[in-house]
Amino acid sequence: MIQKKASLDVKALARDVRSGSRAALARAITLVESRRGDHQAAARELVQLLLPDTGKAVRVGITGSPGVGKSTTIDALGTYLIAQGHRIAVLAVDPSSARSGGSILGDKTRMAQLAASDHAYIRPSPSSGTLGGVAAKTREAMLLCEAAGFDVVLVETVGIGQSETAVCDMTDFFLALMLPGGGDELQGIKKGLVELADMIAINKADGDNLKRANMTAADYRGALHILAPRSEHWHPPVETYSALTGTGIAKLWQKILDHRKAMSASGDFAARRREQQVKWMWSMLEQRMLSRLRTEASVRARVKKIEAEVADGRVTPALAAEHIMELLQ
Amino acid sequence: MIQKKASLDVKALARDVRSGSRAALARAITLVESRRGDHQAAARELVQLLLPDTGKAVRVGITGSPGVGKSTTIDALGTYLIAQGHRIAVLAVDPSSARSGGSILGDKTRMAQLAASDHAYIRPSPSSGTLGGVAAKTREAMLLCEAAGFDVVLVETVGIGQSETAVCDMTDFFLALMLPGGGDELQGIKKGLVELADMIAINKADGDNLKRANMTAADYRGALHILAPRSEHWHPPVETYSALTGTGIAKLWQKILDHRKAMSASGDFAARRREQQVKWMWSMLEQRMLSRLRTEASVRARVKKIEAEVADGRVTPALAAEHIMELLQ
Numbered sequence: 001m002i003q004k005k006a007s008l009d010v011k012a013l014a015r016d017v018r019s020g021s022r023a024a025l026a027r028a029i030t031l032v033e034s035r036r037g038d039h040q041a042a043a044r045e046l047v048q049l050l051l052p053d054t055g056k057a058v059r060v061g062i063t064g065s066p067g068v069g070k071s072t073t074i075d076a077l078g079t080y081l082i083a084q085g086h087r088i089a090v091l092a093v094d095p096s097s098a099r100s101g102g103s104i105l106g107d108k109t110r111m112a113q114l115a116a117s118d119h120a121y122i123r124p125s126p127s128s129g130t131l132g133g134v135a136a137k138t139r140e141a142m143l144l145c146e147a148a149g150f151d152v153v154l155v156e157t158v159g160i161g162q163s164e165t166a167v168c169d170m171t172d173f174f175l176a177l178m179l180p181g182g183g184d185e186l187q188g189i190k191k192g193l194v195e196l197a198d199m200i201a202i203n204k205a206d207g208d209n210l211k212r213a214n215m216t217a218a219d220y221r222g223a224l225h226i227l228a229p230r231s232e233h234w235h236p237p238v239e240t241y242s243a244l245t246g247t248g249i250a251k252l253w254q255k256i257l258d259h260r261k262a263m264s265a266s267g268d269f270a271a272r273r274r275e276q277q278v279k280w281m282w283s284m285l286e287q288r289m290l291s292r293l294r295t296e297a298s299v300r301a302r303v304k305k306i307e308a309e310v311a312d313g314r315v316t317p318a319l320a321a322e323h324i325m326e327l328l329q
Numbered sequence: 330m331i332q333k334k335a336s337l338d339v340k341a342l343a344r345d346v347r348s349g350s351r352a353a354l355a356r357a358i359t360l361v362e363s364r365r366g367d368h369q370a371a372a373r374e375l376v377q378l379l380l381p382d383t384g385k386a387v388r389v390g391i392t393g394s395p396g397v398g399k400s401t402t403i404d405a406l407g408t409y410l411i412a413q414g415h416r417i418a419v420l421a422v423d424p425s426s427a428r429s430g431g432s433i434l435g436d437k438t439r440m441a442q443l444a445a446s447d448h449a450y451i452r453p454s455p456s457s458g459t460l461g462g463v464a465a466k467t468r469e470a471m472l473l474c475e476a477a478g479f480d481v482v483l484v485e486t487v488g489i490g491q492s493e494t495a496v497c498d499m500t501d502f503f504l505a506l507m508l509p510g511g512g513d514e515l516q517g518i519k520k521g522l523v524e525l526a527d528m529i530a531i532n533k534a535d536g537d538n539l540k541r542a543n544m545t546a547a548d549y550r551g552a553l554h555i556l557a558p559r560s561e562h563w564h565p566p567v568e569t570y571s572a573l574t575g576t577g578i579a580k581l582w583q584k585i586l587d588h589r590k591a592m593s594a595s596g597d598f599a600a601r602r603r604e605q606q607v608k609w610m611w612s613m614l615e616q617r618m619l620s621r622l623r624t625e626a627s628v629r630a631r632v633k634k635i636e637a638e639v640a641d642g643r644v645t646p647a648l649a650a651e652h653i654m655e656l657l658q
Contacts, residue, residue: 226552274640284650311603321613
């Protein structure tokens with residue numbers, strides 16, 4: 001009976017999400033983020049029910065170091081897009097938020113215009129444990145937002161390697177925000193980022209910074225020129241803009257649309273989405289398997305010990321893997 | 330009885346490998362590469378027995394596109410090192426060798442000087458299936474070579490993203506070989522490679538190519554300058570050399586030693602080795618778990634079907650992972 005009731009609730013919740021109810025969307029994301037076994041089963045059912053209503057949004061990942069102006073950029077870009085008739089969902093992947101006690105999106109006042117709009121939905125990063133877990137929950141939250149009718153999803157991430165890869169793996173376009181540099185002290189592009197970015201955008205191209213921003217853009221263009229592009233159908237552009245004045249925001253969006261058009265025409269767009277889904281499945285399977293090793297305290301202690309022996313060079317990885325396999329049986 | 334006999338053989342084989350017997354080393358690597366269950370168990374025991382005799386070699390990964398001169402470079406570098414009193418093992422990671430019917434190292438005539446030396450041991454890539462499998466076997470072959478007294482291990486790889494990561498994950502120093510470019514048609518550095526390379530070396534800096542090689546090096550230096558280095562203790566240099574004339578070979582080796590010194594002093598060297606070992610353990614565990622999904626034909630067919638449904642967007646990755654978990658129980 002309880003099973004049946006839960007199942008009915010999920011159907012009602014799916015209907016409410018589909019109708020665009022913000023309260024239902026919030027409840028659905030909370031369900032997805034819950035660690036309770038019955039909640040997780042209900043969440044899987046919910047996302048599966050809504051799956052036909054997903055996939056239509058433009059999914060944009062946005063990264064940048066602290067101070068680059070991620071929040072003001074998202075605020076400006078989101079506000080511009082709402083004026084164009086879009087509905088914007090803003091999500092975040094920040095695995096450190098559990099430790100630091102605050103998410104990068106925790107403070108909605110940092111996106112004052114968007115937070116006040118009925119056409120925007122802002123959700124802070126889930127604050128549970130591992131990057132894999134946080135990313136999985138954000139991916140499902142993205143699907144729920146799409147089912148609720150949000151047609152642009154912006155996923156913010158902190159400028160840390162693995163989080164960036166995770167966000168790139170769930171979006172269609174990965175945007176790296178940078179600041180104007182100054183002469184010799186040009187800030188470095190993190191190497192991993194160069195591989196991921198579909199566009200580099202230099203913020204704060206306004207007032208006294210304008211010239212420096214243009215020089216920085218030229219430097220980055222020179223560097224990117226030497227690197228082979230990820231796709232033969234898209235050479236990542238380097239643009240300048242100002243989140244403060246709004247200059248260049250429309251151009252950033254146009255580049256995102258250009259990319260979508262080029263990738264759709266070549267078939268790369270559909271291929272990237274397919275690959276992302278399959279990769280996601282395998283990573284969830286891996287997490288489920290590894291979570292077995294972490295849930296039982298006695299097993300976990302043994303695994304820690306084996307891991308230390310491998311690190312110290314006392315046991316070969318092959319033998320250690322064998323021991324851990326035995327623990328699982 | 331059979332069990333005991335096999336166990337005794339492994340001890341004898343370990344002793345023979347330790348004594349530096351080339352025949353024993355070849356037999357040991359063949360054991361590691363075997364897919365038979367009893368061979369794999371014996372191989373695990375063998376590598377564990379020899380583990381205290383491993384870890385002392387300088388481990389260098391070498392990558393480059395076809396035509397860049399990998400074999401002649403390894404031949405020249407190896408011959409130089411033998412003259413310095415070293416013993417050189419050359420291994421390869423080439424997961425395509427099973428399909429193409431030939432390994433990149435299959436033809437020893439491509440390294441004529443090294444192949445003729447008693448102080449070098451050349452072993453082609455294992456030709457079994459997945460990259461993960463090939464890499465695992467090459468890692469263990471590397472340990473066996475170290476136990477047999479080879480104090481420099483060169484691991485060649487084809488210029489393909491995932492193989493390069495695998496080789497970088499098993500070596501101390503990752504060397505990317507490039508050719509001199511010409512003006513506008515400067516060849517691109519693959520982005521993933523920039524993240525991995527500890528040094529970029531431009532081959533064929535001889536005769537008419539010398540000027541072009543120096544210009545290419547300057548261009549790459551400019552590009553690398555903009556990218557943040559992986560370690561604060563090592564900024565990947567860009568060098569020129571000629572495998573044909575031998576010019577610059579000594580300098581390449583000196584840079585490898587400089588790197589080792591800097592990384593050892595900072596503690597990064599030990600940390601990298603520890604991380605590699607732990608990562609290797611988890612990747613072996615993952616392979617063992619996933620191999621369960623591939624061994625039974627009926628399970629494999631179901632997994633393929635589920636994977637296709639996920640790719641087509643008909644089933645969520647979470648639900649698919651759940652189904653696969655059920656297949657495993």
